[in-house]
Amino acid sequence: DDLRIGVIGVGIMGADHAERLARRTARARLVAVADPDEVRAKELATRWDGVRSGADALELIAADDVDAVVIASPGFVHEEQVLACLAAGKPVLCEKPLTMDSESSLRLVRAEREVGRRLVQVGFMRRFDPEYAQVRSVLAGGSLGRTLLLHNVHRNASVPSTDFRSEMIVRDSLVHEVDVARFLFGEEVVAIQVMSPAPTSHAAEGVVDPQVAIFTMAGGGLVTNEVFVNSQVRYEVRCEAVAERGSLVIGRPSTGLYSTSVAVGGGRWGGSVPADYRTRFATAYDIEVQAWVDSALGGEAVGASTWDGYAATAVSTAGMASLASGERVDVHLVSPDTLS
Numbered sequence: 001d002d003l004r005i006g007v008i009g010v011g012i013m014g015a016d017h018a019e020r021l022a023r024r025t026a027r028a029r030l031v032a033v034a035d036p037d038e039v040r041a042k043e044l045a046t047r048w049d050g051v052r053s054g055a056d057a058l059e060l061i062a063a064d065d066v067d068a069v070v071i072a073s074p075g076f077v078h079e080e081q082v083l084a085c086l087a088a089g090k091p092v093l094c095e096k097p098l099t100m101d102s103e104s105s106l107r108l109v110r111a112e113r114e115v116g117r118r119l120v121q122v123g124f125m126r127r128f129d130p131e132y133a134q135v136r137s138v139l140a141g142g143s144l145g146r147t148l149l150l151h152n153v154h155r156n157a158s159v160p161s162t163d164f165r166s167e168m169i170v171r172d173s174l175v176h177e178v179d180v181a182r183f184l185f186g187e188e189v190v191a192i193q194v195m196s197p198a199p200t201s202h203a204a205e206g207v208v209d210p211q212v213a214i215f216t217m218a219g220g221g222l223v224t225n226e227v228f229v230n231s232q233v234r235y236e237v238r239c240e241a242v243a244e245r246g247s248l249v250i251g252r253p254s255t256g257l258y259s260t261s262v263a264v265g266g267g268r269w270g271g272s273v274p275a276d277y278r279t280r281f282a283t284a285y286d287i288e289v290q291a292w293v294d295s296a297l298g299g300e301a302v303g304a305s306t307w308d309g310y311a312a313t314a315v316s317t318a319g320m321a322s323l324a325s326g327e328r329v330d331v332h333l334v335s336p337d338t339l340s
């Protein structure tokens with residue numbers, strides 16, 4: 001039987017996931033959407049037959065005809081909603097960030113351990129992006145030797161509202177680079193320093209944008225990051241990995257056919273720059289959500305775990321302190337053996 005799914009949150013990502021589940025994901029059936037903005041929830045639900053809407057997330061989680069849940073609400077309500085899914089024994093795909101601070105993320109790690117099996121996948125979709133997955137497999141394969149450095153660029157054209165403050169740039173945007181660094185190095189981030197260059201005139205009053213952050217990895221490797229959310233360009237996410245015997249670059253616009261003839265392809269080389277993350281990572285989201293549905297039907301969760309979500313949140317928590325002080329701040333993680 002198909003997996004009957006409820007989606008919580010009908011903002012940009014909730015609506016995108018709902019569409020994906022309703023039309024493009026095998027063995028998935030979207031049955032309900034919930035959002036405190038009932039009008040918007042209803043509007044979304046009417047796009048498909050047999051999908052109901054409501055205002056109450058906890059009611060959706062408890063419903064008998066909901067087998068599994070996608071959480072695409074804002075981060076500050078994730079803890080309560082993930083805990084409700086764990087209590088109900090329902091698989092959940094929770095968008096990043098897992099929660100707002102490391103203590104609350106750790107509570108979720110512990111709550112899931114008590115259930116005794118993985119029920120949570122955190123929505124770090126870049127792990128499912130074919131380019132990032134390829135870099136990971138090359139680096140892990142060892143042919144380039146030890147990984148030394150990563151250089152990341154993450155630019156959004158603009159942000160949805162002036163409520164998108166400096167802290168959100170760390171917690172909601174830079175957090176993707178945190179997960180990428182952990183994923184590609186296969187190590188924890190042990191320290192972070194966030195620097196505040198002169199802001200663009202397109203940033204809201206008082207918002208530090210762009211930001212430059214440096215991560216120190218457990219093995220001593222370094223990661224440089226530019227995050228720039230009001231860049232006025234289209235969507236640019238690039239990553240260069242530098243290893244002992246070579247470097248790898250991903251995130252160039254797709255090159256398509258390289259033609260030197262004006263008659264074929266206009267003698268140009270290049271592709272178009274995506275407008276936002278929904279286009280750039282469309283394939284990653286499709287693969288991520290399909291993997292989640294398959295794992296929910298067949299066994300334990302895959303992809304980023306509650307531990308990965310916790311480790312990323314712990315880096316954001318330290319990043320927030322560094323944003324305020326400009327100093328390098330150590331990241332504190334509990335030892336994994338204190339968990340069981």
Ligand code: ISE
Binds near residue numbers: 173229277
């Ligand atoms: C947003 O929440 C995302 O997750 C996007 O991937 C990121 O590019 C954007 O900066 C965030 O606001």
